[in-house]
Amino acid sequence: MHAAPGLPDGAPEVLPPWWSAGETATRDPLLWDSRAVIEALALSKRHGSRLAVDDLSFTAPDGAVTGLLGPAGAGKTTALRLAVGLDRGAGTVLVDGLPFAAHRRPSQAVGVALDARALHPGRTAVGHLRALAAGAGVPRRRVAEVLERVGLVGAERQRPAAMRRGAAVRLAVAGALLGRPRTLLLDDLTTHLDDDARAWLRQLVREHAEAGGCVLLAAGRAADVVDCADRLVVLRRGRLAASGPVADLLAHAGSAVLVRASDPGRLAGAVLRWGGSVDPLPDGALVVTGLDMAAVGEVARAEGVALHELTARLADLDSSLQSLELPETALVSGAPQPSGVGA
Ligand SMILES: Nc1ncnc2c1ncn2[C@@H]1O[C@H](COP(=O)(O)OP(=O)(O)OP(=O)(O)O)[C@@H](O)[C@H]1O
Known part of the structure; x- marks a missing residue:
């Protein structure tokens, strides 16, 4: 003690x-x-x-x-x-x-x-x-x-x-x-x-x-x-x-997944069929939203497309988190005090 x-x-x-x-x-x-x-x-x-x-x-x-x-x-x-x-x-x-x-x-x-x-x-x-x-x-x-x-x-x-x-x-x-x-x-x-x-x-x-x-x-x-x-x-x-x-x-923010694949066009079509959205980048990478990383991997496997990169795209996460409206309930257990902070 x-x-x-x-x-x-x-x-x-x-x-x-x-x-x-x-x-x-x-x-x-x-x-x-x-x-x-x-x-x-x-x-x-x-x-x-x-x-x-x-x-x-x-x-x-x-x-x-x-x-x-x-x-x-x-x-x-x-x-x-x-x-x-x-x-x-x-x-x-x-x-x-x-x-x-x-x-x-x-x-x-x-x-x-x-x-x-x-x-x-x-x-x-x-x-x-x-x-x-x-x-x-x-x-x-x-x-x-x-x-x-x-x-x-x-x-x-x-x-x-x-x-x-x-x-x-x-x-x-x-x-x-x-x-x-x-x-x-x-x-x-x-x-x-x-x-x-x-x-x-x-x-x-x-x-x-x-x-x-x-x-x-x-x-x-x-x-x-x-x-x-x-x-x-x-x-x-x-x-x-x-x-x-x-x-x-x-999970709520629905973060985006950045993916590079052997056949981006084929993968993009499959992602759309599986209910995701695709934003192609100029360098051939795809930004997928609406499907998580595991689901994108499954789609690629089902289509026989090889994946060269599969990463969470944190840059998009900031704007997703900013648009959330999910305050927890019952946040504060302490009793409110009458005086202001810093007083
Ligand atoms: N002393 C101050 N006088 C006037 N405005 C202020 C003062 N301090 C903060 N602000 C304003 O209050 C708001 C919140 O500022 P604050 O610094 O708390 O934000 P922050 O999230 O910490 O941002 P940053 O990451 O830029 O530090 C901003 O609009 C800022 O301009």
Whole structure:
């Protein structure tokens, strides 16, 4: 059994190893109830005449990565800022049953990486983390641990201006991990990342979730979250367009399949007969909608057409997800509170 670092009021006194052993330990499912960790209820935020977030409710459970997905301007950053009290607005966000600011040590409840570019230009990576640790009441030795965790050992003395995007993202994540938080809020870190850094981030959030943590990962493109998220909350112009398990949403979104075949004309005719739609591309590939990948494979086999490529076409997924109208019912279990967020 372990002591409770930054334990919020009302949390169990007996904690799973996950709390103190950090992000590599395995969560004991018998000790934690599976429940929503983040509960956002009726969030609204206006910037002048524009409603950046409009009556938005969603939840994010523990043991899972929840993708907060929407195009530029959909309200992802505003929703995250409301969650941690950086913006004031209407509605309520509870993290582990409490507003962010009501936690005894907020940074030990929630790790936040909102803007990987917002680093003090005069500080080195290690200086940045030491300053954050001091502000959050985290022991200085934790800085070395998080530098190692994010793979920045050897780059401690680099300054933000000299950092590539991937290193800046690692540093932002290191800052979020300092307080060993159960919950991570990560805003749009996937954009402009190279494949290695993207794969690293994906693995890190998966490990955090598999250790029992809650991750809310904002992204502008479905391709950046569908392969690491368990659930999606899809935003459209500040409102909830859809939420639920990734597999369910992908099934409803009717994602397209890109296919290259030995005889595209013959395959296209067969797809149409099987009830699908076909959009031929100039290079001979076909974009099939209305049939899933397995069905396209079956059609090809039945027609004796060889397949050279068969892939989900994620670029189309963004627009499909944006046109969904599938908010889950009974999203929020926490009781609404009278005061506004960030108050
Ligand atoms: N401080 C601000 N002042 C005025 N308008 C703002 C401000 N912050 C956000 N907005 C507007 O609110 C809307 C939502 O912005 P927000 O940054 O939350 O969206 P986003 O989904 O995070 O987009 P992006 O991926 O581009 O960051 C946008 O129209 C944006 O222009």
